[in-house]
Amino acid sequence: AARLALPTMEPVRTPAANYSMVSVAEAVETALGATRPLPPQDFSYIDALGLTLAEDVLARDPIPAYRASIKDGYAVRAVDGPGVYPVAFEAFAGAEPETLPPGTVAYIGTGGPLPEGADAVVQIEDTLDQGADDRGQRLVKILVEVPGPGYDVRQIGSDVAQGEVILPAGHHLLPAEIGILAGSGAVTVKAYPRPRVAVLSTGDEVKDPAAVALGPGQVRDTNRAMLMAAVSEAGALTQDLGIAGDTEEESTAAFRRALDGGADVMLITGGVSMGQRDYIKPLLEAQGTVHFGKVCMKPGKPLTFAEVPREGRAPLLVFGLPGNPVSGLVTFNLVVLPCLRRLQGWGDPGLRRVHARLSFDIKQDPARPEYHRAIGSWRRMAGGDGWELVAQSTGGQISSRLLSLRAANLLLEIPRVSHSPGYNELSA
């Protein structure tokens, strides 16, 4: 650190001073307002887990496509009733349906095609094998009266009618949905692709986590691996931009790599605050439009959002997240995550908000709402019928203390003092 005389008599003008403070709600609205779902692409059903459909999927065939037995047993005519019958043949699943001669029954497996002429199934437990007669003809005794035609038979289209919308546009594809696609032969679907998110750490003091020993004044890079993990969890793809030192050149070079790598979103941590070396806001101003540079929240105040236009595709969305690790992950969850969801076609990308009961005392901040990291669990209410979500604090909330996010599953929104604290809300 060289001794450096400032060249001017003017008060130091730091970049952050130019921005007025927006609320968290305004920040989310602004960021979502600039975010459009990515252009849908074709996906194989095998690669579609976790994606959101961009168009309705219709059933191409009915399910079942043929009258199928629900049981292992005998295909019968319901009117024939109990008695001893010759077993005309065996109708296993996967075989062509045959025709049942009058006065006979056919062995049938679960899923087997009901023979022409048969209209019901008697499960094997309700029958008695009678061996074979003189001519080698197998016989079976039907022990019960069948309730009526159609008994233990799945009719054509009874599970899924041909042409029915089996999955609507906007639906999220979970394992059952992958099965639904497979079962109806919808092997290619139009869905929103996974966004590409480039992640950059900045700071002369920031060293790779694998550094054997830290030099004086150095820290290990917490943010990059953490945010790349959060991006993966959000269903997006990551591009690792490494660490840039506190120079505009290094940040600009990383910026180019994000653009060349086809990123939809870029996350930069550090360098967005009041410091003389906080280059990120000026850099974003030079490249595009900065929509906000200060948010009324604790932690996370320096959160910055910009759009950088480019030819032939949607603007690059750039989030300048505060360097403090907690601030980075909190602002990611509150503001970036909804945008990653919208890029992936979510109709309702906001965080879930529910009321929670605090099991600890809070101190409200005078100026900013606090996002207190907590561990929530549902408990039966004392003397009542209902449940309540009880939140435990994760301890000291200073924004450098990442342990305050250990095992946390809630962000408690604690209003600032000037608001009535009547209840507390959280986003999970």
Add this chain to the structure above:
Amino acid sequence: AARLALPTMEPVRTPAANYSMVSVAEAVETALGATRPLPPQDFSYIDALGLTLAEDVLARDPIPAYRASIKDGYAVRAVDGPGVYPVAFEAFAGAEPETLPPGTVAYIGTGGPLPEGADAVVQIEDTLDQGADDRGQRLVKILVEVPGPGYDVRQIGSDVAQGEVILPAGHHLLPAEIGILAGSGAVTVKAYPRPRVAVLSTGDEVKDPAAVALGPGQVRDTNRAMLMAAVSEAGALTQDLGIAGDTEEESTAAFRRALDGGADVMLITGGVSMGQRDYIKPLLEAQGTVHFGKVCMKPGKPLTFAEVPREGRAPLLVFGLPGNPVSGLVTFNLVVLPCLRRLQGWGDPGLRRVHARLSFDIKQDPARPEYHRAIGSWRRMAGGDGWELVAQSTGGQISSRLLSLRAANLLLEIPRVSHSPGYNELSA
């Protein structure tokens, strides 16, 4: 389907007849009892998202490792108080700490190392730049009294003490935890690896989902892609064993491929019921020990579980799941999923159980508890303070109708008629 006279006068002896019915709780207990956590392995923190730690992780360095500024501003001696001071030097993050000459202050960035001699920080907003004096010495006016030594300074080890357990054995690694590992240089951790799960569909009627048109009596393979997706969601790795026809040879060959591929678990769908072609139970009896072959549940009755011993490693755990797609995914969630969690070192691998209010009428089954697929959401209770989980049915519950799992997030456990239905529980 050839006409085939059975060679014996004896009543048909189907494999399932040999097994007595166990309860779901017994089935889970038996399967978990045979399941041991996999031997822990070393993982890079970068690949550890979603894993469970097999040993405590200790902080190798304190965080911060040096006295660090919380703000952009000036490093001062708290006793000095307001006044105009020469700016001796600049202490940016990443630089070596210098010594502050008496009667001076130093510019300091957020995260910068506090100079020797300084004991507090005054944020830049509470200062006024005074330009330079005749000799070019920069001057700054400190406007406020600092509350005391240590103000806006993070002391060494204040976030994390050296040697502290930052993450205990058994902890799940989510994004914050990845950051915690990175930040403390724990770049290699001992964790439970992802189990390898081989998935096989069986049935002569079962065709690849991509089949352009189905022949008579054929169905598309719903189970394999659906279960592979469920296995991935559970954090495990998949091995695709394809489709085996209804012969012992094809199933045995698939079985070999699972063993050769190093599978920890094998999932087989179909062929476990009462049918003449249901080869799976006899095959498992020949290869190892079948622990149960019938479970008192609807759907899922034919669920089968076996251990197949092998040299030099834990037995292969084999689940014979019913062929009906709904039965396959329901039994996966209720019985297989806890085992996949235990293999991955979860201390508490069971499903969460909570009470839910039904928004629809149920018909209880006379013989078996039913696992009704439902969509649950938390609602504020009318006239009360609490919340309740309200469950909507997904419609017709026949076990071939996979649409009954569309968007479902609950399995309602509906007791059989002989039990008092006082309340209903669910697992999610």
